Amino acid sequence: MVHEYDAVIVGAGGAGLYAALEASKTAKVAVVSKLYPSRSHTGAAQGGIGAALGNLDEDKPEWHAFDTVKGGDYLVDQKAAMILAEDAVRAVYELEHMGLPFSRTENGLIAQRRFGGHTRNLGEAPVRRSCYAADRTGHMILQTLYQQCIKNNVQFYDEFQTVDILLEGTKVAGIVTLELKTGEIHIFRAKAVLFATGGFGRMFKVTSNALANTGDGPGVLARAGIPLMDMEFYQFHPTGILGMGILITEGVRGEGGILRNNSGEPFMKRYAPTLLDLAPRDMVSRAIMTEIAAGKGIRGDKKIDDYVFLDATHLGRETVEAKIPDIADFCRTYLGIDPAEKPMPVQPTADYAMGGIPTDVDGRVTDGTTLWEGLYAAGECACVSVHGANRLGTNSLVDLIVFGRRAGQDIARYVKNAKLSALPEDGAQRFTNFRNKLTDGKKGPHPGPLYKEMQETMMANVGVYRTEAKMKQAVKDVQNLRHQFAELRLEDTSRQFNSDLLGILELENLLDLSYITAVSALNRQESRGAHSREDFPERDDGTWLKHTLAGFENPHTSQQHPAEAQVAIRYKEVDTSVWTPKPRTY
Numbered sequence: 001m002v003h004e005y006d007a008v009i010v011g012a013g014g015a016g017l018y019a020a021l022e023a024s025k026t027a028k029v030a031v032v033s034k035l036y037p038s039r040s041h042t043g044a045a046q047g048g049i050g051a052a053l054g055n056l057d058e059d060k061p062e063w064h065a066f067d068t069v070k071g072g073d074y075l076v077d078q079k080a081a082m083i084l085a086e087d088a089v090r091a092v093y094e095l096e097h098m099g100l101p102f103s104r105t106e107n108g109l110i111a112q113r114r115f116g117g118h119t120r121n122l123g124e125a126p127v128r129r130s131c132y133a134a135d136r137t138g139h140m141i142l143q144t145l146y147q148q149c150i151k152n153n154v155q156f157y158d159e160f161q162t163v164d165i166l167l168e169g170t171k172v173a174g175i176v177t178l179e180l181k182t183g184e185i186h187i188f189r190a191k192a193v194l195f196a197t198g199g200f201g202r203m204f205k206v207t208s209n210a211l212a213n214t215g216d217g218p219g220v221l222a223r224a225g226i227p228l229m230d231m232e233f234y235q236f237h238p239t240g241i242l243g244m245g246i247l248i249t250e251g252v253r254g255e256g257g258i259l260r261n262n263s264g265e266p267f268m269k270r271y272a273p274t275l276l277d278l279a280p281r282d283m284v285s286r287a288i289m290t291e292i293a294a295g296k297g298i299r300g301d302k303k304i305d306d307y308v309f310l311d312a313t314h315l316g317r318e319t320v321e322a323k324i325p326d327i328a329d330f331c332r333t334y335l336g337i338d339p340a341e342k343p344m345p346v347q348p349t350a351d352y353a354m355g356g357i358p359t360d361v362d363g364r365v366t367d368g369t370t371l372w373e374g375l376y377a378a379g380e381c382a383c384v385s386v387h388g389a390n391r392l393g394t395n396s397l398v399d400l401i402v403f404g405r406r407a408g409q410d411i412a413r414y415v416k417n418a419k420l421s422a423l424p425e426d427g428a429q430r431f432t433n434f435r436n437k438l439t440d441g442k443k444g445p446h447p448g449p450l451y452k453e454m455q456e457t458m459m460a461n462v463g464v465y466r467t468e469a470k471m472k473q474a475v476k477d478v479q480n481l482r483h484q485f486a487e488l489r490l491e492d493t494s495r496q497f498n499s500d501l502l503g504i505l506e507l508e509n510l511l512d513l514s515y516i517t518a519v520s521a522l523n524r525q526e527s528r529g530a531h532s533r534e535d536f537p538e539r540d541d542g543t544w545l546k547h548t549l550a551g552f553e554n555p556h557t558s559q560q561h562p563a564e565a566q567v568a569i570r571y572k573e574v575d576t577s578v579w580t581p582k583p584r585t586y
């Protein structure tokens, strides 16, 4: 079945919905989503959205932009960070006017709290910048935007899995999707396609990310020959629930929560004397791993899966119940611990991809040399880049709202004069060939163990601390798994809701992205932001102040899956036109 639209948005999280809302004002727009929209991971965001409203402390967008650049260890494109910070203020008020129920100050203003790396006057002291709706900020954003889209008659195709992109040279023609309910293939022909497919934390064993966060957009585009940017920078959030990775928002530390080691010591004072527990995430995660390696984890066994305590007991029950009610619920449900009475056992958890599909500030996909006409990306799957080597908490929700909207506006402009591209003869051929092979009656391995091995090697070898030997091991392991992937076969061959097939499609994307991540990480011989190498402990601006572009040398655009496909690396300049890079101290 072929559908025709001016624009197709792949993904119904915050970025996709905002883009759809804008583009649909003048264009015919469809949103294609593998999940029912309100199940998108944006709904899990807890702590808040950063904007220099200055409701409780003096604040300015320039300070927000500076913190973003410094927090990103100077790999951030600085003019893009200025746009992010300046537009954040408008974006938050716009959400408020759409009906988002923010928490309030006593005077009825939008309440704000502290978050890691957000400071007053270029680093002097912490500032209250994060706007929040208790610890359900993302949920409220998602619901608000979805309601607005419904009001504006955006057409939704829910539970449709995008499996391929159709290009005419470097111009977009459409996408190939699988309707999960029927197993039917639908082609969407469009002048513009925006990928807003979210993150890919599922490549790691311990992660805060939902099961569906498998990097489908970047996976599909990488196989089509589009390079991905800065993939070595993957953020580990310092406070995941022990063993499970479920996130405990930085908002807990924003409200005054304190990290403690096995002697009860608030150890962050030794690592970040000014910002303490509210230093940026990369630094706090490293501090926890360093404490553990020194035998100061709670078990004291120096193993990677040891942990520390996040103590909120001194905040009082009233604050815990009012400001972090969902967190309190998670802890009671999963740990049998009441955070108002006992400290929470935490360890770093894979949380956020700084890297992804390279775009300009209007969401247009470009590696700086080639512009893929009509192709857009926004949200976590994109790399503008406003997060550089390490994202500050609350800046992802801003990124969705600011750059999702800008992409939507640019799409509306672009489709007015653009023409539909010709569709290839049988655009779905590659996918049907792949599905036929999976059901050819031969016996093959099950994807489960491959998935587990990938997550284990990525966690152990491309985690918080990295070395050449570890990363080489990861590259080897993942390459091995990509070979085994080619042998997979489906046990369940039915068409309706075939979750086995969905699992294989998702695994393919994760394997390709793990491979690109490990190769990019091995290549970068310095420590910067979330990429921390024991064998190259210093930041090296002389050689490495540049973005990585890593792409398949022999694009395969398909599920044909040549595991041999090698990754080639190029570089792109970083925009440092506003602030000169300096060493980071907090």
Ligand SMILES: Cc1cc2nc3c(=O)[nH]c(=O)nc-3n(C[C@H](O)[C@H](O)[C@H](O)COP(=O)(O)OP(=O)(O)OC[C@H]3O[C@@H](n4cnc5c(N)ncnc54)[C@H](O)[C@@H]3O)c2cc1C
Pocket (backbone or CB within 6 Å): 010, 011, 012, 013, 014, 015, 016, 032, 033, 034, 035, 036, 037, 040, 041, 042, 043, 044, 045, 046, 047, 048, 049, 137, 138, 160, 161, 162, 163, 196, 197, 198, 199, 208, 209, 210, 212, 213, 216, 217, 247, 249, 351, 352, 378, 379, 380, 381, 393, 394, 395, 396, 397, 398, 400
């Ligand atoms: C637990 C948690 C808490 C967080 N808290 C905060 C916070 O407080 N503040 C903050 O700034 N950031 C936070 N983040 C980060 C932030 O929430 C995410 O980066 C952001 O919500 C991602 O939004 P998105 O629109 O890019 O993608 P998502 O919201 O993940 O949506 C992705 C969409 O793409 C669709 N999709 C994916 N693959 C396909 C496919 N193949 N075909 C069709 N559709 C597809 C999905 O159906 C979904 O609708 C948090 C993240 C997590 C995991």
